[in-house]
Amino acid sequence: MSRSSRKFAAAVTAVAALIATPALAASDSPSFVEDGVFSVCQDPTFPPMEFMSAEQKPVGVDVDVVSALAAHWGVEPKVMTMDFSGLLPSLSASRCDAVISGTLLTEERQKTFDGVGYLNTFIVIVAKKGAAPFASVEDLAGKTIAAQSGTKYVEELNQMSAALEAKGLSAINVQVYPKQTDAIQQLQVGRVDGVMTQDTEVAYREFENPGQFETVWTVPLETPQPYAAYIRPNGDDKAKLAKAIAALIADGTLKGIVETWKLSPSQLAGIGE
Template sequence: MSKSFKTGILCALAFAAATVPSIAADAQPSFVGDKVFTVCTDATFPPMEFFESAGNAEPVGFDIDLAKALATHWGVESRIVVSEFTGLLPGLDAGRCDAVISGIPLTPERVASYPGIPYFSTAVVVFAAEKSDLAIADAAELSGKTVAVQAGTSYLARLEKINEALAKDGRPAIQIQTYPKQTDVIQQVLVGRADAAVSQDTELAYRNLQKPGQFKTIYAFPDTSDFAVFVKRIDGDEAAVSAAVAALVKEGTLAEVAKKWGTSVDSLVPGVSQ
């Protein structure tokens, strides 16, 4: 996320807080009128959302706890709907859920269609197997390498943009492999079908915490982005969700969630207190 775009998002939220004083921290969005908060997520992205084992009926993770905390804040039940990543925002459009919370970064393209309420700052990284001798100082040095990414993510757009620059310089393109699930991406690196892969710093930190010595970060993109709660563009809903996220940060609930899943409390986005 560019610095100007990120600044613009936060300024817009601050403006909403100033111009809609009637939205209090306990205001309810329209979609919880049925007393259920339904969230779509892709449970293949630890520690944000994942299944601890194949037999688990429900996913766990930072975002799952966030969804449940929001539901508790509004005094309603939570319901989690699991979908592949490419089906998340279409599922929101189709009414299968009230919000999408799935470790999805804010981007100008997404915000053009869906209001996004930031809650966690993160960085995109390139990683390889620990045993790999691949080392790069710039993403363009992935030229000619095979890199795995999850389909429908902003990672793919990043690599395609790098390939455009490589083509202009007459250099070999990055060989991009796309997979429906992040767990599939991880597997390609482990078995050696991909030289590297792209993910968030949160996932790599968690995986290295669970199984040390499997992966190493070989490059971190200089820009940061914010994971966001995406909702439909309905009057009052964005402000109500923003107020609720701000309240969860202020009362310490999200700090407890961050510590539980091994992520940085300093990465929490305070939201807008209204």
């Protein structure tokens, strides 16, 4: 068994013990699990949030969160995989009950869907180890930065680029790729100066392959921007989802999941309050 396979096996075993949560009364469960299944759309190309194991099974933080929520409600979890750009359209079309896939909580998305945060995170730009850090957004002028299509990163980079051009500086050369793994590959072969991603992915890649990448810039935010579980608006489903997430934090389940995947429990600060 490879080193990565052993890690995946250990992680699955550790999390299985964490999510043996007693089932709730039906009145405490949201309407979308009335059929006894909690189906979730995910794009498994964003470790450690979700990715494919050596056995070609979805694993990661979000896969474990789905299982924990399903156990909390006493239903079966079901993960449906697809490209990131198809996640929210699939939710809108009722192909799944929720999207839990490293998807940031944004005002724009909440115009259409109900979102509940479950893990704080920051947007960063990662470069090859040894690259000079960016002191400010002005240092991005003229740089080639990659991002995954359908993500907030593309919008973020385009807004930064427009602001730079308004100041008379060079635009950012924004390169968009269908998968996050594609964007990282472009960095590895030297075709881009950096990749916009999340601090969670950087932590995981450093854990798996120390010394390859480093964070060269963190997008300034007044508060962390959480990953969110998105559902279709329907009655008190959002309140029941939020209550379930708060319960999984209170009983230590989410903390155990976060620690299993080598993230920091501090990323749960303020969630569920």
